[in-house]
Amino acid sequence: WILPVLRVLAPMKRLRGTAFDPFGYMAERRLERRVIADYEGIAGRVLTGLRHDNEAEALAILSLFDEIRGFGPVKEAAVRTIMAKISDRLKVYETPQAKQQAPADAA
Template structure:
């Protein structure tokens, strides 16, 4: 792993987690990782929302912990920039050397979206000579989600970004309508739903559709039942 960004502690302190708690442990890992994934501002958005949920929850931390895990999962979706960053991690080459010896030959097995669009169905093998391209992509991660993000125009990328804000809105709606004790399990399940958003391409899109259906069911369960006056 790389060095921890000097702003990580400041961003982490935005959340009033008890020292030594599970929430503190989650934040200690995820805040630095989101800074490395994008930048300090991006990690700050994450911490700010987790703190908002924590203040609302008060008597428990179950929902807050679920949000800390799953908002991170949605925000750290594996796009081309993230694949490049992870491929350059020192721990990757160290693990290869530890398992296969110094000087072991290796290659990256990738299936770039451009080639998929052209009809290529198989992954291609790229050797260490491709690392300069990875470094370029890693440096370009700041354009993620902007008009300059050419990869971001793909349907799946647009869906992944939309899920982040929708999840925040969903959690806030649930917290505003749920009864503190009676509906806790349903709110926790709602907060943990992104865990089902797995896989790549069509498999992930199918799982997202399942996620949306379950999300709608849980929100409907949490909404108060209308009281109709007698005629």
């Protein structure tokens, strides 16, 4: 009984990502699109400040997005948690090197 239904649905995959996508307006899909846009923006910021000595930190920041998993409220909570971690790490990453070393020199 499912095959006829799938045959009807199959041509509708062309609607994905368009204004006519019936599932594109769901909160979870909007969240996923926002996370993609956030990733692209943060990747740009990370690449702008990329140096040989901070490659590992840049990779660590961008890899945090891989931890966003789940569905519904689980995914929403993961996004909030991971975005907070990313924000904290970006502050340190984007702080000029001289400022990061200043407190250690004063001690």
